[in-house]
Amino acid sequence: MKVSIIGGAGYVGLITGLGVASMGHKVIAVDVDELKVKNLQKGISPIFEDHLESLLSFCNINNDITFSNEPSQAIKNSDLIIISVGTPINSEGKIDLSQVNSVLESLIENLNPFSLIVIKSTLPITAVKMLKDELNKHYKEGRDFEIVSNPEFLREGRAIYDFYNPDRIVAGADSMKSINILKEFYAPLIERNLSIPNEITIEDKHIPFIKTNLPSAQMIKYGSNAFLANKISFVNEIAQICESVGANVNEVISGMGLDPRIGNNYMQPGPGFGGPCLEKDLNALIELGRHYDLEATFMSAILDRNERQVDLLRSKLNNIVDNESKSRIAILGLAFKSGTDDTRNSASIKLIDKLLADGHVVTCYDPVAISDIDNQNFTQYGDIYDCLEKTDCVILMTEWEEFKSLDLKKTFEKMDGDTLLDMRNLFTRDKVESFGFKYVGLGS
Numbered sequence: 001m002k003v004s005i006i007g008g009a010g011y012v013g014l015i016t017g018l019g020v021a022s023m024g025h026k027v028i029a030v031d032v033d034e035l036k037v038k039n040l041q042k043g044i045s046p047i048f049e050d051h052l053e054s055l056l057s058f059c060n061i062n063n064d065i066t067f068s069n070e071p072s073q074a075i076k077n078s079d080l081i082i083i084s085v086g087t088p089i090n091s092e093g094k095i096d097l098s099q100v101n102s103v104l105e106s107l108i109e110n111l112n113p114f115s116l117i118v119i120k121s122t123l124p125i126t127a128v129k130m131l132k133d134e135l136n137k138h139y140k141e142g143r144d145f146e147i148v149s150n151p152e153f154l155r156e157g158r159a160i161y162d163f164y165n166p167d168r169i170v171a172g173a174d175s176m177k178s179i180n181i182l183k184e185f186y187a188p189l190i191e192r193n194l195s196i197p198n199e200i201t202i203e204d205k206h207i208p209f210i211k212t213n214l215p216s217a218q219m220i221k222y223g224s225n226a227f228l229a230n231k232i233s234f235v236n237e238i239a240q241i242c243e244s245v246g247a248n249v250n251e252v253i254s255g256m257g258l259d260p261r262i263g264n265n266y267m268q269p270g271p272g273f274g275g276p277c278l279e280k281d282l283n284a285l286i287e288l289g290r291h292y293d294l295e296a297t298f299m300s301a302i303l304d305r306n307e308r309q310v311d312l313l314r315s316k317l318n319n320i321v322d323n324e325s326k327s328r329i330a331i332l333g334l335a336f337k338s339g340t341d342d343t344r345n346s347a348s349i350k351l352i353d354k355l356l357a358d359g360h361v362v363t364c365y366d367p368v369a370i371s372d373i374d375n376q377n378f379t380q381y382g383d384i385y386d387c388l389e390k391t392d393c394v395i396l397m398t399e400w401e402e403f404k405s406l407d408l409k410k411t412f413e414k415m416d417g418d419t420l421l422d423m424r425n426l427f428t429r430d431k432v433e434s435f436g437f438k439y440v441g442l443g444s
């Protein structure tokens, strides 16, 4: 099929574009960001993901994907148009639909009947209805276009693996015509008829194809993200209680997780959820609740608990460092999770901002993420041990593999102080204390 991806240089758009191209479809990835497109045309990826470089050169060599700033030709020449533009929140906590609205304008100008419009962006239920209504003013649904909601569930850091081995494909539409086109589109993936390197795919993976109506597909996505956010806020609160009562949260989670109704996936305490999705999607549910006169108090509580987590880390630090004099604090990890260079809503960035506001000097290291913090008291280093030099305290914020093998002897020697705050519970207290450190973890 001829496919265009609108937002094709973003996290979701790029992974989707490359994945779809490797399924045998002809792809034009369109993005308004000229620099990203220019770099992609030269084979340079704007984001960091495992396997991304090799997949990009594989698709470029086979000429299965082209990158462009120009939506009109792409939209005119496509059987299937995938929308993967951003849906961030604005300063009032509401979903900013400006990127979606600009795509709508391009669709109105260029749609070439018949096209299937596939929504991969996480769009509020009301926004999909708005898209339909606007398109129907210029075209006839069913004859000229149809819309299908096909939410994306990839995890940054494992995005390519997730593209090829999804737990499910969700297709929400008003007609069987859309569902059938989407099923045909995904057939190479479902039938495992792919010509990509073996290590990325599970050969006999069964991929359920779930058919629903439009709002159900969207609610599957929102419900999933709200549930994941809920697990993180829940376990962070349990960890906090464990600290007060003398329990060890790692043991508590293991014990709880043996109950198959609970399990222990996604149940690690940490600095709070970040990234482009969870906070935004909770906000979208709260807004949806308001729209329908429902109070989404539970969603608000998940968000509130998450916002308190960084302050909790800051107060752990304040118990250690002398707040009257400036301390030199090393932060290990900027990305909101390991495996990605994405710092959107990262707890590290939130903590760094607070530490700088408190007057501390902050040094930082991340294997791939780069900060744009502009402050004379902040320095990002390209070497982890340079970052630790003469610091009073080190705070582990992201669960990078590299940090798990941190040389604790060398770390201790480099530092002036002796405190390690482990906000991912990567180490055991005994191990860290055996090198002379004071250890502060979560939940014990």
Ligand code: NAD
Pocket (backbone or CB within 6 Å): 006, 007, 008, 009, 010, 011, 012, 013, 030, 031, 032, 033, 036, 071, 084, 085, 086, 087, 099, 100, 102, 103, 120, 121, 122, 123, 152, 153, 154, 155, 156, 276, 277
């Ligand atoms: P992103 O900001 O990385 O990518 C969006 C891209 O769209 C950008 O490159 C931007 O330049 C481009 N764009 C904006 N307006 C455009 C236009 N009019 N025409 C063409 N391109 C345009 O965002 P993302 O993280 O990829 O998220 C995209 C959507 O997918 C969001 O709705 C998000 O909630 C959802 N989602 C994201 C993830 C994730 O882990 N990142 C996972 C699942 C779902």
